[in-house]
Amino acid sequence: MGSLVPDIVLHLVRDATRIQFLYDLFFPCTSKSKSDPLGPGRQVMDKKLEKYEPLTKRQSRALVTPQLGISR
Structure with missing residues (x-):
């Protein structure tokens, strides 16, 4: 419990410790969260x-939703 398991991680060739981009896929289930998957005020x-x-650095992380695509 408490482990970090992102859905997609892109890293440098021959150096898996240097992450370039990290994506977390998010598929909200309720109708309220589907209309605003990032939540109030993101x-x-x-x-x-x-x-x-x-x-990774903040600009290298993104949340992917079916409604909005990639959000950083």
């Missing part, structure tokens, strides 16, 4: 991406 997105901060 709180849901910020909380989900915050957990990956130790792995």
Whole structure:
């Protein structure tokens, strides 16, 4: 429990410790969250991406939703 498991990680060739981009796929289930998957003020997105901060820089993380595509 508490492990970091992003859905897609792109890293440099021959150096898996240097992450270039990290994507977390998010498929909201309720009708309310489907209409606003990032949550009010993008709180849901910020909380989900915050957990990956130790792995990579902020601009290299993104949340992917069917409604909005890639959100950073």
